[in-house]
Amino acid sequence: MYDSSDLRKGLKIIIDGQPYIITDFQFSKPGKGQALYRCKLKNMITGYTMDRTYRSGDKFEPANLDERRMQYLYNDGEGYHFMDTKTYDQVTLTEENIGDAKNFLQDNMEVDVLFFNETPISINLPNFVQLKVVKADPGVKGDTATGATKPATLETGYTIQVPLFVEEGDVLKIDTRTGQYVERVKA
Amino acid sequence: MPSSSTHAIPEATIELFSIHDTKGKRYLLPSPELYLKPMLGHGIDRFFHIGPAFRKNEKGPHHAPEFTILEWYRSNEDYTRLIEDCANILSVVTSAFKRASEIHNPLFLEKTKGGITYEILRIEKAFLKYAGWNPLEIEDEDRFYEDIVLKVEPALKKFKPTFLIDFPSWAASLSRIKQEDKRSCERFELYWFGMELANGFSELLDPDEQLLRFERENQKRIESGLRPIEIPDRFLSSLSRCASAAGIALGVDRLLMILTDSKSIKEVIPAL
Numbered sequence: 001m002y003d004s005s006d007l008r009k010g011l012k013i014i015i016d017g018q019p020y021i022i023t024d025f026q027f028s029k030p031g032k033g034q035a036l037y038r039c040k041l042k043n044m045i046t047g048y049t050m051d052r053t054y055r056s057g058d059k060f061e062p063a064n065l066d067e068r069r070m071q072y073l074y075n076d077g078e079g080y081h082f083m084d085t086k087t088y089d090q091v092t093l094t095e096e097n098i099g100d101a102k103n104f105l106q107d108n109m110e111v112d113v114l115f116f117n118e119t120p121i122s123i124n125l126p127n128f129v130q131l132k133v134v135k136a137d138p139g140v141k142g143d144t145a146t147g148a149t150k151p152a153t154l155e156t157g158y159t160i161q162v163p164l165f166v167e168e169g170d171v172l173k174i175d176t177r178t179g180q181y182v183e184r185v186k187a
Numbered sequence: 188m189p190s191s192s193t194h195a196i197p198e199a200t201i202e203l204f205s206i207h208d209t210k211g212k213r214y215l216l217p218s219p220e221l222y223l224k225p226m227l228g229h230g231i232d233r234f235f236h237i238g239p240a241f242r243k244n245e246k247g248p249h250h251a252p253e254f255t256i257l258e259w260y261r262s263n264e265d266y267t268r269l270i271e272d273c274a275n276i277l278s279v280v281t282s283a284f285k286r287a288s289e290i291h292n293p294l295f296l297e298k299t300k301g302g303i304t305y306e307i308l309r310i311e312k313a314f315l316k317y318a319g320w321n322p323l324e325i326e327d328e329d330r331f332y333e334d335i336v337l338k339v340e341p342a343l344k345k346f347k348p349t350f351l352i353d354f355p356s357w358a359a360s361l362s363r364i365k366q367e368d369k370r371s372c373e374r375f376e377l378y379w380f381g382m383e384l385a386n387g388f389s390e391l392l393d394p395d396e397q398l399l400r401f402e403r404e405n406q407k408r409i410e411s412g413l414r415p416i417e418i419p420d421r422f423l424s425s426l427s428r429c430a431s432a433a434g435i436a437l438g439v440d441r442l443l444m445i446l447t448d449s450k451s452i453k454e455v456i457p458a459l
Contacts, residue, residue, distance in 0.1 A: 026247060026248065027245070027247030027248075027250060028247060028249065028336050029200070029245060029247075029250060030332045030335055030383060031376070031386050031436075032200065032358065032360050032386065033200060033328070033329075033331070033332025033335065033336075034199075034200050034329055034332055034333070035200065035244070035245070036333060036336055036337075053333070053337065055329065055333075056200070056411055057411050
């Protein structure tokens with residue numbers, strides 16, 4: 001068990017049976033009163049965020065979470081399938097579990113699957129992925145303003161803003177944390 | 188003035204650092220009042236002390252385990268005189284700051300342009316307005332301090348020093364009960380720039396009443412899993428020798444934070 005003085009940013013705890021991560025934390029204490037531990041919490045399954053204030057003496061159950069490196073196989077009506085490349089165990093995650101990560105998932109990509117009490121709840125992508133452009137309009141001639149962008153569709157179906165020189169067939173480096181274009185890897 | 192003692196004032200929510208040697212244990216003092224208040228009984232009328240104070244497990248944007256307290260006492264005065272003192276200190280510090288061209292804090296200069304005017308607000312009124320209940324009628328200590336932090340303080344005028352006065356009698360700490368309204372005590376807190384800056388009161392000088400309060404504080408310590416603190420007998424017996432007086436503690440680091448527009452107390456304490 002944790003108690004209030006263990007609370008800090010990044011700590012994972014269970015509230016009402018669900019795993020939460022503390023995304024922001026502030027200690028406050030009136031000179032003569034009880035300490036208050038003000039937390040912003042994010043539900044690690046649904047992504048739902050909430051504010052909670054705890055007092056000294058409150059106890060918290062640590063969230064039993066572990067991460068396993070797995071390979072993405074495919075997506076069908078049931079969900080997104082992943083395989084442990086050592087044990088060949090397979091797990092299936094729902095679209096809700098996957099969230100925005102679906103925009104960057106490629107067949108055979110290695111990702112970290114997060115398990116809560118042995119149930120897969122979400123995935124962590126590598127910070128950067130390389131994806132091919134399948135559709136991009138030609139840049140408008142004469143528009144040389146620096147920073148000008150246009151939309152481009154990637155092989156995953158995700159559309160992002162890219163510089164005007166990007167063309168169909170280019171491979172781009174994308175930051176999965178921001179969902180933004182970083183650079184062109186291959187023209 | 189020593190920073191440590193074999194004794195400490197029993198307070199429900201303050202965790203103490205203790206230091207040990209082969210001869211026993213001493214506490215790093217969480218406040219200088221243990222040594223200072225008894226000086227009132229030695230014929231010293233007015234005095235101040237500035238020095239370190241230590242509180243365990245207090246770490247946050249406005250809290251550091253070691254910080255600096257300015258504490259002062261005035262004989263034959265009550266808490267209203269301390270409110271004037273605070274207002275004067277804030278004015279003097281503000282003018283001094285404006286002359287010190289090496290520090291540049293546009294926010295502070297802007298907010299103190301027209302000089303310092305302050306506001307006095309009774310706890311009862313503040314709570315009825317901002318928290319929707321009256322702590323002078325209902326005793327609920329946890330809810331009281333929580334609402335000060337979460338409801339009352341955020342509703343105060345941030346840039347105007349505000350004295351919250353006449354705390355509930357059950358939150359009197361070491362202060363005197365108000366004779367005109369026994370539901371409250373002559374205790375106040377000063378708020379400025381969103382922070383509690385000072386806590387002052389007309390001093391309680393009745394050893395029996397103080398002993399009862401210490402025992403209550405210790406009871407709360409036990410309930411919240413803290414060790415009770417041995418009753419400081421010499422402190423208690425000194426009270427009856429003291430002249431009527433008022434005393435106050437002001438957080439020096441927090442005042443520095445205001446002057447330098449610091450978001451965290453770490454910015455004004457070297458190598459924390």
